[in-house]
Amino acid sequence: MQVIGTAGHVDHGKSTLITRLTGINPDRLKQERDREMSIELGFAWLQLPNGEEIGIVDVPGHRDFIENMLAGIGGIDAALFVVAASEGVMPQTIEHLAILDLLQIPAGVVALTKIDLVPDLEWFDLVKTELRETLADTVLAEAPIIPVSARTNEGIDDLIQAIQDTLTKRPHRPDIGRPRLPIDRTFTLPGFGTIVTGTLSNGQLSVGDPITILPQGINGRIRGLQTHKQSEEIAQPGSRTAVNISGVSVDQINRGNVLVHPDTYHPTKMLDVHCKLLPDAGSPLKHNTEVKFFLGSAEIMGRVRLLGVEELVPGESAFIQVMLQEPVAALRGDRFIIRRPSPPATIGGGQIVDPNPSRRHKRFNQQRIGELEQLLGGTPDEILLQAAQSAFTISVANLIEVSGFEHQTAKESIHQLLGQGKLIALKGNQLLIAADIFSALESRIVADLAAYHEKHPLYIGMPREQLKSQTNLEINVFDAVIKYMIEKDIIQSAGPILKLTRHRISYTPNQQAKIDSLLGKFDEQPYTPPSVKMSEERVGEDVLNSLIQTGQLVKLREDVLFKPEVYHEMKEAVIEHIRSHGSITLAELRDHFNTSRKYAVALLEHLDAIGITVRSDDKRKLRKSS
Ligand code: GDP
16 A cells, blocks of 8 residues: 655645545545544545555645645655646645655645636746756656646646555555654544554554554553554555554554564664755755754754764765664664754755764774775665674674565575675574684684783683683674684684693693603692692692693692693592492492592592582482482
């Protein structure tokens, strides 16, 4: 289902024309709304000759109502632009046209109304020529101009046909699986409760769906859906939709809020945009100026941070970082309008380039401006890569969200970027990282490990925790990067220790001689070997630690070391003894190896701790599971 919206100077005949086209008087609907009687407020609908039903949003043309018009006009498929032949182009004709142009309303039909009042053909030709000139270089440059009279009915059939022709040429609304309903009206109906209306975009809504109202983050559920007074189970993107919500009271919702599925949009107060200042904006737009920002049905005060220019001259465009007072839920490519608060006037508009910039940009940051240019004009691949780069790491779902592309397009691009090695998938495809960011990260980790090895040449490697806190990465990113680097054999892990694969411990001849002598002592008295303290005195603390780290000695407690083969021999002996005798005591172990109480206690407590034995009174038995 498609939606058209009216625009044009006040009193040029918009409401009368809609009544003529649809049999529905939008003014009457407005009165009904005030009396809370009707669900489809201010909206009429029309069946085209081809059977399609379309929605019509009638937006008032009075100057005070331009902001009303902005709330309704977003998301329409085509404009029905009304100009009275009796009066021709008027100030609001120009302002509305500028708005349609800034919003890049994709198509339109011009109704040249009140032709019954035109005195002669000459006047008519004059008005039409002037109108064509006004429309030139705007979105309506190619729009058909249909002369009509709502009074005599002349031209009405031609107008309906022109609307149908224009709409059939329009591609259907993309369904990116992330429905968004910018709310333009809220009200209650007895027996129903809270109802909100808007033009649905980006996906379907179904009865029963959980929903969130943004930016407040209020949760509720869809109780019912209506399009054009018909109850529906599913509302399609592009249709005028009324949603009956349970769990949310009407005074919690305002016009300008957005209804979405939970966790699908992330509202932000900062937006990077590309903005054109209208040629007749009056004066240049200065840095930090306060403006009224219109996006979807929302109207929010904000300040403009001009990027790359000292000021924005009328007729020119620039990148701007908009700092809003309230958060909005935006997508890349969304169109916006800015107005001067007083005296009120539309001064410009454009499109969202980055809906979630990670930081406040320096004004003349050329790198960022380059990135924004890429986001503005790039191919899907370039845009996705850029979005991934500025996010550092990002999930596939989030990248698709930020890009604003249709699911399929985005997925194909991501696939291609992965294939080209420009994106790297971590955590079994859950997390994406741009290759250049990844390689910077990788070099940093390699450098950190190399520095550690250099400082502690006798250690097998660096405690994982220490590296993690040094890199200051989020735990899941750190883990994913390390896993990837281990798979690539750039680094190796031994328990809680990480090392560069290429790192080898090498002892000086002097150290090696001391090690040999110490290990000789261990061989002389395998079951009552030298203590930790004594070992340290012989080889030094660093060398002893490296012997432990590299597994040349096994440390059971603070003061007990064994050679690994001795440790294994004793462990097997304990297990064997329990198997044949049912249990082992401290004394039995001590006597078996002719060792002392200290070593026997250390071994048994260690075996308890690693879950091989379990103590009951003075006996050890095997733990059931071992
Ligand atoms: P809107 O403000 O653009 O919605 O304009 P309206 O639909 O309220 O029309 C303004 C006035 O123009 C009303 O008095 C209408 O009766 C009159 N009007 C509208 N269309 C025509 C038309 O085709 N011919 C004539 N003669 N009058 C018209």
